[in-house]
Amino acid sequence: MIKIARSYTGVPYRIGGNDEQGIDCSGLLCNTFKEFGIKLPRVSWQQSEFFPAIDIPNIRTGDLVFFSVNGKVVNHAGIVTEVRSEDEVIFIHASTSKGVIEDNMMTNYWKARFASACRPDFGK
Template identity: 80%
Template sequence: MLKFKKDLKLLCLLFLVLGLSACHVFRTRTNTRTVPSRVPYEQPEVKAKAEASTLMSTANLIKVARSYTGVPYRSGGNDQRGIDCSGLICNSFKEFGMKLPRVSRQQSEFFPAIDIPNIQKGDLVFFATTSNEINHSGIVTEVRSEDEIIFIHASSSKGVREDNMMNSYWKARFARACRPQFVK
């Protein structure tokens, strides 16, 4: 009977420790607030990842974005069955614990703006395709020359693909480029 009571006390202690560790009081709090429209640049909160291989870098960001190549376009889509341009950016950054706004226009205000001559791999690019307001986005995957800047995006007619943003269509609709702040 004495051994049973001792085992019962250990079991109760174990449940208490497990219960407290699951309690929200002991968890690390992460700010996952999205930035509303027209708010100045704000450094995003980043969750630490356990494995060094998942550290955020330009190469890893592009690799995640390219894993969606060929996925069909779906307005509001957020997975391999269908995705839109801002969903592609959100999902790519989400892999590294970064929560970005879900709308292209808001994404364009999340990181500091840069000029096209300074553009490089990993930069975000934004376009106004149907009006004067930003409604399309992508991630620069390669800078071959000043006339050939390749970006990945979710095309409404051809799904996730890479195109030259300096061709006549995209160049005429270019609105802004931004440089994400990565954790190395």
């Protein structure tokens, strides 16, 4: 799953986008899971409710993470690509300014906007 998501690294951000010409955060998740025959909802707040929720101390590679960037509604999503320590949890997402990149979700910026996490169920 991580390999598929990383294949989009560097693709520019485009709202509503879902291909190599431009992609948004929920499109990145949709395209990644489509490779496994799983049809995720197209918007991030619905994606956040699709799989069972987990707590941050239990987070691991492959988990989905969701953020409220502009207020209280979940409007940003990513996939955890590496858990290096409790202070360094790397996730891939579609940044509006930098396209598809990996960031540490334990920075002050992302921690302040964290909304939830869930663990994919590939039997769904």
